[in-house]
Amino acid sequence: MNDDDCVLPKSDVQAEACPIVQIIDRVAGKWSVSILVAAIRKPVRYTELERSVPGISRRMLTLTLRNLERDGLLERTVYPTVPPKVEYSATPSARELYGHLTGLLDWAERHQPEIIEARKAYDEQALAA
Secondary structure, three states, X not given: OOHHHHOOOOOHHHHHHHXXXXXXXXXXXXXHHHHHHHHHHOOEEHHHHHHHOOOOOHHHHXXXXXXXXXXXXXXXXXXXXXXXXXEEEEOHHHHHHHHHHHHHHHHHHHHHHHHHHHHHHHHHHHHHO
16 A cells, blocks of 8 residues: 555545554555564664565565655664665664564464364355355
């Protein structure tokens, strides 16, 4: 989702919710969570992220890093060395977000068995129909 997706809202509810949905889409994205978790631990370099986030392409890593930096969740530091050293570190906002993400993780772990059972029951009912 980009900033232009909410230019012409269909209703007042959508107009109010759209910026929030954009933010949640960004921070809860598949790649964003993995990158933020890595950067929370310690400042991390691009190549470290590339190795620690399985399946991410270089292009997607670059785009996600730029978006997280743009949103104020990552800070990019360039060190004047040859070759240049670049590190990404979590901002205070990202650290606060991490607390909420771990709460969501805890919830998912606690409710995993019942969700698995609910899916199984739903799938069996759908097959029977």
